[in-house]
Amino acid sequence: MERKAADSIALAVRNLSKSFVIPHEKIDTMRSVVVNVFKKKSFETFRALDDVSFDIRKGEFVGIIGRNGSGKSTLLKILAGIYEPDSGVVSVNGRVSPFLELGIGFNPELSGRDNIFLNGAILGISRRGMEERFGEIVEFSELSRFIDQKLKNYSSGMQVRLAFSVSIHVNRDILLMDEALSVGDESFQKKCIDKFEEYRRDGKTVVLVSHGLESIRKYCDRAMLLHGGRLAAIGSPDEVVALYRSEYISAPLNRTS
């Protein structure tokens, strides 16, 4: 029966901790190594995540809120496999598509076309898959006239449209998004929201980091509040957002050790 229970969980996180060592003086050349040998070692440990545990069910929309430096992005990067945790376990059930940033790998010197293939491959779509989807991607971005121009000649809005069009064609079960809703103009945001609704209908799992408390309340099934690297609250978005507003927005973050 335990197996059955695990099947309904998309992401299980247990006792996750992560620290960064921050030297007070950056040591990355031989000279500073030599100079620093005789100095007292000066660094501090920054606990970005401290014993965080939670489960996210399949098909759930979960929003993560918290102040700057509360560990939101670090958590997302660990879920995406970019950072190694110091301790704790992350079990993932399904394939993860991290949209920590739109247009990963985009190069301004390449054409829109080349960038689509580059970005698509990095996001994990095969070459054949890209060839099949290319037409759709270009159509969605409404950039077919400019597709053979270099990306550096695109406006920033056009670049975002191109990147977004590629990323929504990556068909994965679990999506990790960092501030995805805060970029682009109104019509672009509308497209994002439509896509969100579609993901919801398809039963995909979405983990969203955002400062947009209203969108968290509107779209998420649950919200998670991080404070100083600890999980301060998890529950209904209305309650967690209210708690965040009343208690945490002006609380101190102290957690260096």
Next chain:
Amino acid sequence: MKDETHGGVWDIVWVLAKTDFKLRYEGSILGFVWVILKPLVVFLVLNFVFTNVFKGGHEYSVGLFTALTLWNFFSEGTMTGLASILTKGHIVKKIYIPRWIAVVGSTLNILFNFSMTLIVLAVFYVIHGFTPGVPYVLVGLYYCVLIYILILAFSFFTAPIFPRLRDLHQIWEVLLVVGFYTAPIIYPIEIMPSTVQTLLYLNPMTFIIVHAKAALIHQQFLFPLHNVFFTAFVVLGFAISVLVFRRTSRRVAEYL
């Protein structure tokens, strides 16, 4: 469950290599011709000067060009491999891709350029009337493979450390100059006293250049047993580099 549109790692390797290739000579008029032109100019100068110093005529020229081509492959490959994770940092710190993809993707471009210069080298052989038989060409290609494995091993050792220790670039530049003069590129190894020769063999490119020249120019396969040892040394180095890379590359995203 597996969707066939989900690409494998090699799709990424391929697209990264293609991108590097497109970008390298972006906006230059001669473009890809530079791949061939640069080593050719170096060869012409060295050849002009040193044919007056060393005997051998055509044979010297062909040997010089062979050694230079192999050396350039090694030197450009290691330089690119060393910086590979740093130059692909904008990807490595934004999404999870196996880190070795950055190393292999970057060095493939060098391998491709090298293949192009091999064609020029082949033409050069024919012009000077040197036509080694197929077995000896295969031996030559075997050494090219060994060089590529050396490049990968070096890159796996250094690329994950490089973002934290930028001096490696300067150190390696100096060592490459040392390597260039301690390998029998300009001079034939036979002119050296035997004790010096032994020392020169500490440079792995010395072994490769001596044996590649022997096979391609003199149609000789020197010291089969030494080749077994040398191959074992390269493969062992590669295996260790992979193990080390697994450890050192895990946290590399944090240092980019």
